[in-house]
Amino acid sequence: MAEQISNNPLKPLTQWVNLQQPLSFDDYCQAGGYQGAKVALQHSPKEVLDIVKNSGLKGRGGAGFPTGMKWSFVPMFEEGDEDAPDNKYLVANADEMEPGTFKDRLLLEGVPHQLVEAMIIAAYTIGANKAYIFLRGEYHLAAKRLQQAIDQAYQNNWLGEKIQGSAYSIDLYVHCSAGRYICGEETALINALEGKRAIPRAKPPFPQVSGLFGKPTIVNNVETLCNLPHILKNGIEWFQAIAPNSDAGSKIYGACGRVKNPGLWELPMGPTLREVLYDYAGGMQDGLQFRGLLPGGASTDFLVEEHLDTPMDFDSIAKVGSRLGTGGLIVLDDKNCPVAMVLNLMRFFAQESCGWCTPCRDGTPWAVEVLTRIEQGRGKIQDLDTLAKLCDFMWIGKTHCALAPGAVEPLRSALKYFHDDFLQHIEHGCCHYNPSMTAKRTHVSQTHSSQSIKSPLSPKAGQ
Structure with a gap:
């Protein structure tokens, strides 16, 4: 051998x-x-x-x-x-x-x-x-x-x-x-x-x-x-000669999602997002279009088409508002709902919170509740302000560790880059990524219209 x-x-x-x-x-x-x-x-x-x-x-x-x-x-x-x-x-x-x-x-x-x-x-x-x-x-x-x-x-x-x-x-x-x-x-x-x-x-x-x-x-x-x-x-x-930039050596990059060739590749530090996505991961599967990606695992900010020529090194990714993280791309296509994707990630973080500090212990399940309401077509326009405030509530310097700030990175960036998708759920009670769900979501919205949804931080009745 x-x-x-x-x-x-x-x-x-x-x-x-x-x-x-x-x-x-x-x-x-x-x-x-x-x-x-x-x-x-x-x-x-x-x-x-x-x-x-x-x-x-x-x-x-x-x-x-x-x-x-x-x-x-x-x-x-x-x-x-x-x-x-x-x-x-x-x-x-x-x-x-x-x-x-x-x-x-x-x-x-x-x-x-x-x-x-x-x-x-x-x-x-x-x-x-x-x-x-x-x-x-x-x-x-x-x-x-x-x-x-x-x-x-x-x-x-x-x-x-x-x-x-x-x-x-x-x-x-x-x-x-x-x-x-x-x-x-x-x-x-x-x-x-x-x-x-x-x-x-x-x-x-x-x-x-x-x-x-x-x-x-x-x-x-x-x-x-x-x-x-x-x-x-x-x-x-x-x-130092391996990489053409200030970050020396090689890095193992990965990609998952509906790309043609999900996997791992060791490359000199600093290939562009576009190179990893298209040259190595093979681009999007047939019939799908690229919408965005998380560049370094679940706890990083979304980047979109305008960022694809950014080198995947620590400083370059930070300059466009995200983090290199682990270097594993999570790719979002145009047939998947970003609201549902963020909700799925937030459920994970809420489950994995150690429960030690209030912002993370109560903030992550509260975000799950609000996102669930929006995703099911029961949201209100005020919920977007609530989510933005939650992102600030759980940001760096306000929690015991970095779990909560990492948890809100995909959420805060989704509110920025996929704002229209949130509005679609709120204003029309449905998701145009799956039109067959429209009637069901409308029924769910009517069923819950008279119910009061309490967050973990809401005052108790009578207070």
Whole structure:
């Protein structure tokens, strides 16, 4: 198998992916695996940190924060320092539950040794001797393959005591999530890993100072980590030369919806939305027209036709009013109702709210109620003002974490770009995407016309 493997410098993350039968330890090494970890062990942790910083690697989980800078917030201590903590931790966030996103699964199932090697490099750099892969509970095949790769790494002294004859020791564990979207937030993930209720923590202190079990902890996305072996093996200049813009390296982009070729593609960072949608996803299915898309999973703002020539990098997408997020396109066509699509997403977020803060706990189900009323043809024009106020009520700085602000991004942008669709539901009690529902919606509207719809935040009767 290894003899058939060729290195692709433009697709470092996916060049060895084999979903049918991932590379064994021997084949992975023969293909060039664990060379990055060898380079890391030949340098001091400080030197490796500088390499990662200077590479320009940014987080691929959604935030786009510089990876080396994030690591630099972990307190560094000299050997024998009495103030040094007795342990630090590294956690790979593999709890991939963002709707429309499935890039990490490709890496977890297709080349598990790559993540194992990456975690060795990251843990060595920050001085952690224990590391965890926090895995989405439904990823059963990934759990099996990761454990096989970990076992092989232990057998070949890449994990365990004094790996490869060095003074460094590391243990690596797979932890399967119980299944909550909120665990994508790093401090909620840490609480879950400790066996506690999965709710985000107040910051500060940040995990880099006080994280898992109160010790310094780094939480990185799977795709972010998987860049490390290639940066260490091939160098900073190679990594920066992959992309033609300020965001170095490659990125795994995806597309789902009614496109001809839904899937995943590793590309140099910065292809335009149009290139991903038409050149790779094949454009819309026959008989359908493009209306809009969410560029980075469910918790990003809609972009429309006028934005299709925008490069898919962090800064460019932000300039047109959305976020790169996970890089997974959710595509809306002209035969699907944007009101129904936003309602479907908001139901997901309302279900996944941890319930800790009032704006999210009460705001998301309230938005579901108002959207349901509109979608069923029972809405009023005032409901649009209510939805706009809810978007402000749940915006950044007003909630305990980023779940609620992310939940309203598709809603607030849909109100902007698909305003006429909302009016169609309100003024005509129907949806022109499905005319056969007109009579039914009119009947529903008449049935509920005399009923009072209360929101979770409405005053109780008599108050």
